[in-house]
Amino acid sequence: MKAIVVPPPPAPPIHRNADKTSTTTCPSSNHQLHLRLPLYNPNPKNLSLLPNFPHQPSPQPITPHVNKNNKEKKKKENKRRKCDTTSHIxxxxxxxxxxxxxxxxxxxxxxxxxxxxxxxxxELHTHIINSGIEPPLNLLNRILIMFVSCGLLENARHVFDKMSARNFHSWAILFVAYYENSDYDNAVDVFLGMLCQLGVVEFPFPPWIWSCFLTVCACTENVPLGMQVHGCLLKLDACDHVLVSSSLIRFYGRFKCSEDANVVFNKVSRHNTLTWTAKIVSGCKERNFSEVLGDFKEMGRVHGDAIKLGLDSDNYVQCSLIAMYGRSRLPRDAKMVFEMTRNERNVDSWNAMFMGLIQNGLYIEAVKFVYQMKEAGVQPHEPLLEKLRMACGSSTFSSMN
Structure with a gap:
């Protein structure tokens, strides 16, 4: 047999540039306005209810040598490009x-x-005003979110005050903005104004906003207003919701009203880690350690009943048990349940264990656990990673994305 010699492929063409360099070329729905004010602020600090005021990048693989400065520059460049879109159009x-x-x-x-x-x-808002158009309500709500996201809370309030019509989203955006910025006095005023416009009975307020407002009442130490909220929730038959009940327990626990906290706890039809943890923390604040130990035993009995009924192999029950022990400052028990689910682990179980380590301040173990999740092909939840980075006080773990 004769050997066939295949000639090498031709080299790619080289183009000479003028600077003597070469380049190679290779082949909401409308709501009626019912003015009702069942709640009032016993400690008003503002004279008027509403005072007037003058893309995500694709995930990058973990590499041993990552230049943090370059990564931050890329994020800034991406933001600039988004801003340039508006400036150019x-x-x-x-x-x-x-x-x-x-x-x-x-x-x-x-x-x-x-x-x-x-x-x-x-610049964009000024252009919208000068254009002479009348922005619809949904666009005005987006403008509110834009100003809040950019840290321009006064501008958002100015737009809000000039809105001829407002819906729940309009009020909720401004309320949450004040809540997140710890401006609780204005948050109270906005919430009461929202109740006046939408009506407590007429509009079904979601549980999360009641929970936030109870937190505001606790932070401002406005006990009478918080008790009015509790009475309003009783009339609306909304206290059985886990989020609302746990917020009420935390509210009364903050002021060492253990009897009221226990009344709320006992009226909840189904408990979870939120209600149990709120009750335990409330008992610890009043130094009722015997009652706290009883709660721990009750939680252990719940785990025992789950094992007896054969429910401990259920993914939902396993995840709930891990979260329960993690919130109760029992990371060893949470890890024991997690190890028992070796063959039936899912994403929720991994993240519940990860959250338990962070909640108990075990940051070094949490970092190691992240790499275990990566090895198992499980992506940690981004909010949990962000909490870990903030707890560690640096951007050392920015390569975990």
Whole structure:
């Protein structure tokens, strides 16, 4: 047999540039306004209810050598590009004398919300005002979110005060903004104003907003207002919700009202880790350690009943047990339940164990656990990773994304 010699492939063409360098070329629905005010603020600090005021990058694999500065620069560049989109489109449309439709304004507001650039947010809002259009309610709500995301709370309040019509989302955006910024006095005023417009009975308020408002009452030490909220929730038959009941228990526990906290706890039809933890913390604040130990035994009895009924192999029950022990400052018991589920673990079980380590301050073990999750092909929840980074006080773990 004769050997066949295959000639090498031709080299790619090289182009000479003018600078003597070479380049190779390779082949909401409308709500009626019912003014009802069943709640009032016993300790008002503001004279008026509503005072007037003048893209995610693709996940990157973990590499041993990562330049943190370059990664931060890339994030800043991505934000700049989003801001540049607004800065380029608006002058271009103005130069062409094209009217900008509502949907384009909505897209620009979304991009500006993600970028968080305050200068671009103000520029975009000014352009919307000067255009002469009447923004619909959903666009105004998005503008509120944009200003809040950019840290322009006064601008958001200014837009809110000028809105001719408001729905639940309008009020909730401003309330949550004040709540997150620890401006509890304004949060109380906005919440009471929302009750006046929407009506307590007419509008079904979600449990989470009642929970937030109870937290506001606790932080401002406004016990009478919190008790009025409790009475209102009793009339609405909303105290059986786990989120609401746990918030009420924490509220009474903060002021060492253990009897009221126990009344709320005993009226809940089904308990979970939120209600148990709230009750235990409330008992610890009043130094009722015998009662706290009894609660721990009761929680252990629940685990024993689950084993007797053969429910300990259920993924939902396993995840709940891990979360229960983690919230109760029993990481060893949580780890024991987690190890028992070696062959039947799911994403929720992994993240419940990860959350338990963070809640108990076991940050070094939590970091090791992240790599175990990566090895098992499980992606940790981003909010938990963010909590771990904040707890460690640095961006050392930024490569865990």
């Amino acid at each position: 608006l002058p271009l449309m103005d130069a062409l004398h094209f009217p900008i439709p509502i949907d384009i304004y909505t897209s620009l507001v979304k991009e500006c919300t993600l970028s968080g650039n305050p200068e671009t947010a103000i």
